[in-house]
Amino acid sequence: MKHLFLIYFILLKVVLAHAQKEYREEFNEDIPLYYGMQMRLIIPGFGSNVPIFLEDSMYSSSSKFLPGYSFGGSIRRDFENGFSIEGGINFTQRHLHVQMEVPDSSILLENKMTFINYEFPFQGLVFVRLSKSIFGFAGLGASLFYKPTSVRVDNYTDGKSNFVHYGYAPSKFGAEINAQAGFEFRTKQAGFYYLGASAKIPLAALFEYNGLYFYGTQLKANDFKKVSGAFLSVDFRYYLPKIKNAGQQPLVNPIE
16 A cells, blocks of 8 residues: 555656646746645435444444545646546545444433544546536546544443444555546636535445443443445535736846
């Protein structure tokens, strides 16, 4: 996985170096390189966002994903024939609502867990002009992501009963497949506005989810499941406009 991480940065560096070379050689030309910001709303109830049930003879818990979000920056290079490539970095945060209980008792507790990861996407896009200012987009690519920490929450009842839930990441790095589609409204003065949807499917489990129930110091119940982390989201992006310098430009040759 570390080799994939290195390959991603090499590819991104090559693209940026090529674009910078064009800027140096043709700084008076308007080349199709755009810098943008994105915000993503993660929709619960899709893929791995369905409820996660853990249970044993003396214990059960039901967990479900709440709406999450992602934001970050991107750089896009447009080519001829309606093709683009895009890369960037995103921060993603997801929340999990946990409800736990002991059957045939009055013990019922709730809590919330939060998972974060950093995503490094790289993808190809195709676009079609639908009108003077509106374009349709579709894309497919891959992402490398980094999961910095595992998560644990403890819940105590009467001093003897204790529920423990873990979100454990066996590997700090992972990869996923991305797909997206949407529409973009382009203006010369105000930039580009994109609205669409995307789906992400990890190639391995996002984390291992473990629930335990202790009575005093004795472990009474234990169960775990692997959670893929796949999700569907609504995406909004804004790309900065190209603003030419105003006023008189400096002379190419020094003043004699």
